[in-house]
Amino acid sequence: MALNETIARAQDLRVRSMVHTRTFVVVAASLPGLAAASTLVNGALMGAAVAVSIVCAAILTRLVPRFAGRVAQVPVALMLNAVVAILLGFALRAVEPVAHQALGLYPVLACASGMASILVAEMGLETAEGERFTAVDIVFAAVSAVVVLAACGCLTELLFTGQVLGVAAGPLANSSIAIFGKSSGSLLILALVAIIVQATERSHAGAEDGKEGERA
Amino acid sequence: MPSSKSNSQSAGRIARAKNGAIYTLVLLLVLTGVGAGVAALANVGLYGAFKASDAAIEEDKGGAQRALIFPDATSFEQVKAPDIEGLNSVWKSDVGDFVFDVQSAGYHGDVELMIGITADGKVAGIQIVAEDETEGIGTNALTDEYLASFKDMEATGTLTVKEAGSGETHVDGVSGATFTSTAVVGDLNIAFEAFAEVGGN
Numbered sequence: 001m002a003l004n005e006t007i008a009r010a011q012d013l014r015v016r017s018m019v020h021t022r023t024f025v026v027v028a029a030s031l032p033g034l035a036a037a038s039t040l041v042n043g044a045l046m047g048a049a050v051a052v053s054i055v056c057a058a059i060l061t062r063l064v065p066r067f068a069g070r071v072a073q074v075p076v077a078l079m080l081n082a083v084v085a086i087l088l089g090f091a092l093r094a095v096e097p098v099a100h101q102a103l104g105l106y107p108v109l110a111c112a113s114g115m116a117s118i119l120v121a122e123m124g125l126e127t128a129e130g131e132r133f134t135a136v137d138i139v140f141a142a143v144s145a146v147v148v149l150a151a152c153g154c155l156t157e158l159l160f161t162g163q164v165l166g167v168a169a170g171p172l173a174n175s176s177i178a179i180f181g182k183s184s185g186s187l188l189i190l191a192l193v194a195i196i197v198q199a200t201e202r203s204h205a206g207a208e209d210g211k212e213g214e215r216a
Numbered sequence: 217m218p219s220s221k222s223n224s225q226s227a228g229r230i231a232r233a234k235n236g237a238i239y240t241l242v243l244l245l246v247l248t249g250v251g252a253g254v255a256a257l258a259n260v261g262l263y264g265a266f267k268a269s270d271a272a273i274e275e276d277k278g279g280a281q282r283a284l285i286f287p288d289a290t291s292f293e294q295v296k297a298p299d300i301e302g303l304n305s306v307w308k309s310d311v312g313d314f315v316f317d318v319q320s321a322g323y324h325g326d327v328e329l330m331i332g333i334t335a336d337g338k339v340a341g342i343q344i345v346a347e348d349e350t351e352g353i354g355t356n357a358l359t360d361e362y363l364a365s366f367k368d369m370e371a372t373g374t375l376t377v378k379e380a381g382s383g384e385t386h387v388d389g390v391s392g393a394t395f396t397s398t399a400v401v402g403d404l405n406i407a408f409e410a411f412a413e414v415g416g417n
Contacts, residue, residue, distance in 0.1 A: 071235060097272045101273050
């Protein structure tokens with residue numbers, strides 16, 4: 001039994017090393033929104049909804065353990081995040097009704113995905129205070145999600161309608177860059193942003209190791 | 217020393233209580249009520265904003281359909297609609313063409329159409345706004361082909377699918393879709409009457 005617990009803990013730590021990263025949060029949160037980011041406005045609105053849901057979920061994962069026991073933490077966090085997703089949907093309907101109707105259920109799905117990515121990354125295992133995402137990590141992930149979805153929407157609109165914000169596609173529509181306007185191209189954009197986020201994560205981790213080495 | 221021991225004991229009691237079934241149940245019930253209450257309050261508080269949003273959606277949808285009828289028009293402005301039963305709204309383009317949002321009783325509820333009439337009094341096009349006619353039967357009178365048959369027709373007089381009386385013009389209905397054909401013709405008559413009242417013909 002002790003051996004199994006040790007193996008289980010080692011496996012959990014390996015999984016944790018993959019999901020407790022900004023990259024995982026950005027990729028998991030942005031995926032549902034890629035399908036709906038058909039214009040710059042749609043992509044930016046989806047990105048904003050995902051960003052707010054990531055920040056709210058990060059705040060809730062820190063508040064919930066203060067008043068909820070281990071058994072209740074996940075359902076309480078899910079319930080509170082669901083209320084946030086509903087309120088975000090109301091806000092989108094009030095501010096941009098036409099876009100809200102065009103996007104349908106996608107904003108709610110994107111919010112749920114953003115919140116789930118934070119829950120998976122931060123909850124479930126014992127987490128020392130120093131191991132949690134910092135405010136910089138959360139804001140960076142939120143901004144990256146906005147960039148991904150807005151960029152996908154911008155390129156899709158540019159290549160399918162021929163122009164965006166007065167800028168014409170011109171010869172781009174007939175070049176190989178046109179793939180970025182398709183669904184598969186959206187995944188390529190997500191992959192590019194994920195690489196950049198992962199690179200900042202490695203350089204940030206490297207800087208932290210360097211500081212610890214100096215202190216030692 | 218005794219105070220730190222009692223602090224740790226009380227912390228342990230609190231932790232055990234938080235993990236208890238009754239505490240968990242009460243917490244979930246309270247949060248469910250709070251969450252539902254917040255969502256309901258937000259829905260009530262934003263009622264006015266939602267109504268404005270729905271109006272904006274209708275306007276955007278209508279704008280797209282008006283652009284289909286008159287693709288060369290750069291802008292439309294809403295004008296005061298005459299008091300005619302079945303007439304919902306009247307829009308005028310920058311070049312003097314009109315778009316009438318009208319509805320008449322079909323087989324299953326009203327058939328609402330958007331009918332464009334040019335400044336010189338000819339039917340420019342018809343767009344379907346809302347209908348609930350029987351698929352494959354009533355909808356045969358709402359096909360692009362049937363609606364296009366009214367294009368370039370003079371927007372005067374009264375149309376009928378029955379035998380024309382004095383002052384009436386007979387038009388063909390769709391066999392098996394009499395109610396819907398009658399609704400389409402009724403919509404056209406409302407649009408013709410409104411066109412005459414807003415200054416056309």
